[in-house]
Amino acid sequence: MQKEDLKIAVIRIEGTNCEEETVMAFRNLGVFSEAVHLKQFYSDMIRDSEQRSLTDYNCIVFPGGFSAGDYVRAGAVFSARIKSVLRDDLRDFINSGYPVLGICNGFQILAELGALPGFDEDKPVGKQEMALGINDSNRFECRPSLLKHENRGKCVFTKALEKEIVMFPVAHAEGKVIFPAGKEEDYIDRLRKNDQIVFRYVDAGGNYAGYPWNPNGSIYNIAGLCNVRGNVLGLMPHPERVFFDYYRKNEIGDGRTIFESVIEYLLSL
Amino acid sequence: MIADVYIYLKEGVADPEGEATKKALRLLGFKNVKKVSSRKVFRIEVDARNREEAEREISGMCEKLLANPVIQKYTIQWVE
Structure with a gap:
């Protein structure tokens, strides 16, 4: 695939608010990217020139924000709307190996969709197997966070990442990774074995540490994870x-590097 | 038919909202507060032939949107 052929969609609905900078990240690397409203994929009230299909794109991103006001639970309404109108398209998209990124509210959406942890390669969208619960502090945590990159090469978004510890800021109230009670160890074992753990919160010395380094109380200090195939x-x-x-x-x-890595991956397809 | 659907956390799942509320209540002098846990309630009006049918419908709503089965449970209370 050539760089000029790449098309990347950042999907928005009411309440998402990080689509501009996410689009700009890709554009700054010389790749076509646009913010697309979910309605553009299914509504017949949309002008022809603005109608879109998931197959128009090589990569999709669910951006940060407060989609649908975070009502019910963060990401729940956005994911319900995707399930009702795009479920099969999204399943085919992920099954074809195309990359999907969810940042912050986007991660909550992917968890609600059952796309993450995504143990079953045949069912990339399914029933929920994790939750992003309210931060232990019961506060909105907004500040820099240090992350140790632990992926051994499966995740297509971090292949080019050479630094061991990176600083990405957090800004969320519901970011605590929770697995089903009683299955926590089993899930972590599987995630490790499958090379699905991507980022873990650490302190300035690179050690796994509690609050405030782990801003939300996530199990195993998990900040980011990918599906079993590595493309979500x-x-x-x-x-x-x-x-x-x-x-x-x-x-x-x-x-x-996150954006560079996925572009590199797409160019290799 | 109208139902109040209560969404609450499963036992063992941390409830920071409840904990923070308890702390604030105790600070205000309500020293007898032993435990506070959070609930979310949706009042839902549905068209249904009978209560059974309505309950099936509402259970479906809880499983598909209102509750995350990993951490939450739900109960239905009929208002009318």
Whole structure:
């Protein structure tokens, strides 16, 4: 695939609010990207020129924000709407090996869709097997977080990531990774064995640590994980907010590699 | 038919909202507060021939949207 053929959709609905910077991250790397409203995929009230299909794209992103006001649970309404109108298309998209990224609210959406942890390769969208619960602090946690990259090469979004520890900021109230009671150890074992753990919260010395380094109380300090195939990644911290490194006046931020990696992967298809 | 659908956390799942509320109540001087747990209630009006049919319908709503089965349970209380 050629770089000029790549098309990346960032899917928005009412209440998403990180689509602009996510689109810009891809555009800054010279790739076509656009924010697309979910309605553009199914509504017949949309002008012909604005109608879209998932097959128009090589990669889709569910951005951060407060989709549908976070009513019911964060991501629940967005995911219910996807299930009702795009479920089969999304399943085919993931089964074809195309990458899907969920950042923050996007991760909550992928969890609600059952796309993550995504143990079953044949059912990339299914019933919920994890939850992103309310932070242990019961607060909205908004600040830099340090993440240890632990993926051994499966995740298509971090293949090019050389740094062991990166700084992506977090900004969420519901980000605590919870697995079904009694199955926690089994899930973590499977995630490790399958190389599905991508990022874990650490302290400044690179050690797994509790609050405030782990901002939400996530089990096993999990900040981001991918499906068994490695083409669906969900993470609570925001790589698009550190595309540039504002703090050290260095041009390249830690988040940039996430976008570079997936472009590299798409070019290899 | 009208039902109140209560969504609440399964036993053993941390309830930071409940904990924080308990802490605040105790700070206000309500020293007898032993436990506070959070609930979410949706009042739902449905067209159905009978209660059984309505209950099936509402259970479906809980499983598909209102509750995340990994951490939550639900109960239905009939209002009318």
